[in-house]
Amino acid sequence: MKVVHIYSIYSTLHNKEFMDSNTSELLNSLKTITNYEYKVVPFNELYQADLSLILVSTGGSEAYFKEIESKVMEPIILLTFGNDNSLAASLEILAYIQRKNMKGEILHGSKEYIAKRIMNLMEDKDD
């Protein structure tokens, strides 16, 4: 089974319990649709997988992204839900990445759309 590792960044202003339940729900749905295994991991394990995603859980995560920026690998795939300004944070991060001529995109929308993009990205890696 293909493995997707996810590293979560968030602002301490927000409710972590609520975020964790949202994350679990999303990852369970993605697993059902794609038949891949999804694991939230510490940063040092992020790239020990077939595909690596950065989960932007809340607004205010952008400054934290800058702290890990030198260690992230392209393409930088930002996964986000749509609550707590997580999409807004992802837009700012992606704009920042692209100004530095790095590749990246945001995975956001319906679970079906996200699952389809993850399968496409996995296929691209296999090619």
Add this chain to the structure above:
Amino acid sequence: MTRLGVIGKPSDWLISSDVDYKKAKEIFGIELIDIDISELIDGINSNTCASFPNKFQNLFDKAEIDKAYLIFKELIKIKDNYMLDGLTVRCFDLLDTVHSTSCLAFSILNSNGITATCEGDIPSMISMDLIRKVINKESFQANPSRIYTDKNEIVFAHCTLPLSMSESYKFDTHFESGIGIGIKGEMFLKDVIIFRISPTLDKFVLLRGHIKENLHEKRLCRTQIVVDIDKEHSVEYFLKRPLGNHHLIVYTDNNDANVLRDYLINVGLTEIK
């Protein structure tokens, strides 16, 4: 020459919003003036006597309304002292120091023809100023908050809707902090332009759409709208090549988009589709 004040630096999370001041002057004739945030905070804290006009007094806690008015008054004072046409404020610095928010102040300033954006966002302030100068409209600085790729729809939300752009409004707390005053507005279900320039001042995005619905969700900033994006554009812009976070929403019922586009192309900017 337009003079726009930057009160405090851009918020730490606006990592892609720094602007070349010299370029802003050369391209748009905009002079950006840095003002220390302490000038605003000290001014607010040294002034205790203020009261908003009566029409607001029954809408929310009186002490909060009065604090919001102190912020408004101090911003007007800074605007006058520095002869500014508009301003942006690193407003989250007010949470711990003044224990209030500047959302209502921005909303009223924008309703009265004075450009005001939050979080020290300079590209948003310049975008808002251009909207005012080129097509003479007010605009709503908002966060893209959710995207429906299958329907080409996007949810925008923020707490600073200009009162003049609302069909109706009430006050609530500011979303992220749970303190101060945020504007919970209902917008008109009208055609809109979605616009912003890049922090590099060489690109812009200009989408057309229609406000389909107002939302009332708990985990979004207070004024929330669903915009149905016209078929000629795609919401994929936001997922694949956004120019930053905040975008400006402008009501339109005429040729505004073309006028704004022509102006920007004429001064050398490239449109992102």
